[in-house]
Amino acid sequence: MTTRPAHPAARSIRTTPEGLMWEPSERWVRGRKGDVTVVDSRHPVLVWEPHLPVPQYAFPHDEVRTDLLRPAQNPPAGAHTGSRIFYDLHADGDVRANAAWTFPADDLAGHIAFEWFLRTDTGLDHWYEEEEEIFVHPRDPHKRxxxxxxxxxxxxxxxxxxxxxxxxxxxxxxxxxxxxxxxxxxxxxxxxxxxxxxxxxxxxxxxxxxxxxxxxxxxxxxxxxxxxxxxxxxxxxxxxxxxxxxxxxxxxxxxxxxxxxxxxxxxxxxxxxx
CATH class of the missing domain: 2.170.150.40 (Domain of unknown function (DUF427))
Structure with missing residues (x-):
């Protein structure tokens, strides 16, 4: 059994020197490409980039099928705040370029983020929070x-x-x-x-x-x-x-x-x- 730091008793958004804001989430999140479950995480982190009004998830490495990721052949410039390490996803008989990346912040070391297919044509096909499918982007816990x-x-x-x-x-x-x-x-x-x-x-x-x-x-x-x-x-x-x-x-x-x-x-x- 893996032991992880407890989530803060009082949720608070933290800010990195790169301008990223993040906080842990207690939702069970899964992402699938075709019939393959690529992400199965009970310890996701919500991340807000300075230029985006909506959050995205980043996941601990051990809750991601990293065996399906290869260093990106053509990593995009400036696609995500300060990110320079991108991965192509090889799954379900298909390759999706730049489907995943890591943020440069020390606070988010050991985490991988993914594109959502309904925002771009590079990400995963389906995302679930608990048993409910979620579209476009994660729900913002600070939005009503x-x-x-x-x-x-x-x-x-x-x-x-x-x-x-x-x-x-x-x-x-x-x-x-x-x-x-x-x-x-x-x-x-x-x-x-x-x-x-x-x-x-x-x-x-x-x-x-x-x-x-x-x-x-x-x-x-x-x-x-x-x-x-x-x-x-x-x-x-x-x-x-x-x-x-x-x-x-x-x-x-x-x-x-x-x-x-x-x-x-x-x-x-x-x-x-x-």
């Missing part, structure tokens, strides 16, 4: 997502045309993002939109489907979405419809809201020009 039913009056317009009006929204509050308004389908004029094949995945909410505006005007594609089978923590939004506040006009209780400027704003502006 609350879905609260409300009786507030929400009206949505596109180019002056009312496309949704309800007194029964669910308000979704997510740390560092604008409030999203999930509206009953019967209160949304979905006939003004076309379903698309676009999907996104969120570690907090699940898998979303999208619609695009079929009318005229400089309206980005995929501005409407819904979670048909959301994760249990936000079950209240199931089947409801939400709009990008960044691209439509929302009036809340008679007050027109300013369109927020978020990373999604830039994505939507790029989409409207394509």
């Amino acid at each position: 997502v609350d879905a609260l039913p409300s009786s507030r009056h929400v009206r949505v317009e596109i180019d002056g045309r009312v496309v949704a009006d309800t007194h029964a929204p669910v308000l979704l509050f997510e740390t560092s993002l604008p409030t999203r308004y999930y509206l009953p389908r019967e209160n949304v004029r979905l006939g003004l939109f076309d379903a698309t094949d676009h999907i996104t995945r969120c570690p907090y909410k699940g898998t979303a489907e999208y619609w695009s505006w079929r009318g005229e005007g400089d309206v980005p594609p995929n501005i409407v979405w819904s979670y048909p089978e959301p994760l249990p923590a936000v079950a209240a939004i199931q089947g409801r419809v939400a709009f990008f506040n960044e691209a439509v006009d929302i009036t809340l209780d008679g007050e027109r809201l300013e369109r927020p400027d978020t990373p999604f704003s830039r994505m939507l502006r790029k989409g409207s020009r394509s």
Whole structure:
């Protein structure tokens, strides 16, 4: 049996001289490539890089199939904070370049981090926290997502045309993002939109489907979405419809809201020009 240092009684984020922030996690985390379990860790560490808003995991060497890793043939420059040691993953009859790396910080010596396949095409296929599959990136323990039913009056317009009006929204509050308004389908004029094949995945909410505006005007594609089978923590939004506040006009209780400027704003502006 391996003896490890006990986790701190009071969780606290630590900072390395390289600007990395990290803290231990008590979640059981597994990562798979095809049918091969590459990571099986009960002692993961969450790491935040200065240029990334979301965390990633690093794992003790003895909880990783290091026999499947080879020194990278073409390590990327500047891909991760100060990292110079990268590995190619040889597993399940495939090679994924630069799938893993080590951080330079002394605090994180003996740990290996992995890309997540749904963020890039180099990482592992599936990740699990306990028995639940997690998509895109690890959940941030310092971030909250609350879905609260409300009786507030929400009206949505596109180019002056009312496309949704309800007194029964669910308000979704997510740390560092604008409030999203999930509206009953019967209160949304979905006939003004076309379903698309676009999907996104969120570690907090699940898998979303999208619609695009079929009318005229400089309206980005995929501005409407819904979670048909959301994760249990936000079950209240199931089947409801939400709009990008960044691209439509929302009036809340008679007050027109300013369109927020978020990373999604830039994505939507790029989409409207394509």
